[in-house]
Amino acid sequence: MGGHPRQDRSSFDLRLRLGAEATQVRVQLPTVPVRVTGVLPALQSVASAVVDAAARRVERQGKAISCRKGCGACCRQPVPVAEAEAAFLAELIGGMAADRQAVLRRRFRRGIRRLGRAGLLDPIRRLGQMPDGDARRRLGLAYFRQQIPCPFLEDESCSIHPHRPLSCREYLVTSPAAHCADPVRNRVERVPIPSKPSVALYRLGDGSGGGKPRWLPLILALEWAEQHPHPAGAAPVPGPRLFEAFLRELSPGTPPR
DSSP states (O other): OOOOOGGGEEEEEEEEEETTEEEEEEEEEEOSEEOGGGGHHHHHHHHHHHHHHHHHHHHHTTOOOOOOTTOOGGGGSOOEEEHHHHHHHHHHHHTSOHHHHHHHHHHHHHHHHHHHHTTOHHHHHTGGGOOOHHHHHHHHHHHHHTTOOOTTEETTEETTGGGOOHHHHHOOBOSOGGGGGOTTTSOOOBOOOSSOHHHHHHHHTTTTOSSOOOEEEGGGHHHHHHHOSSOOSSOOEEHHHHHHHHHHHHSTTOOOO
16 A cells, blocks of 8 residues: 555664553554555554554453454444545555445445435534534444444455554454443443554644544545545655654654664
8 A cells, every 4th residue: 555666665663662561563664755644554553563462461451352253243333534544445445356346335325325314424424523522422322223334344354454444453342242232231341542543643634743633434434535535734744754743643752762
């Protein structure tokens, strides 16, 4: 992804301290000027490393991660994605075979039509800008009741698992997997993550950082990408500089070592 030749990339070894635990991660970054989509694979690597460290922490406490392949209840939530992730997913689909693209695009359209029939489409389009957390949760539950599967969900498993959004990587539970099918009646115990890479990405925005979190529900990703074919905002900058901005959002005041 990102369209940059391999010789324009460099590898970096990082040691991040988040909370009481340090985690190691190696990332590859484009050295040429790029937008945020160009560094997303590196951000995905960081997110996976952070989540793995959080999982090890709860396992040392005697708990077990109950998420398994074939358990897709969480894939019927209004999964939040950063604007850069929406563009990334549109690019990912655009690189697939024509018949595969057609299948996925139909699923996105079908989900949007169902939201429209339920009277939820306009509110869902505003979900990422709602300041009231309780209102967001109520709308999220209304969405969940529609049981609209993520367009990438197949056989209750993620068909783009290596490229899945950061928020998906962060969603791990230790409660019984069956509880996720009815989160209103059942208690769902999520694995706590001290510094969420997804939130750092939302704050990073177009690469300038420091602004209000910018995200949207995944079901609207293609719609958003079509409406923003040439996103306005910060000019492309070298990948390492973008990555440093992300790390500042991830752990303010704590430089990587």
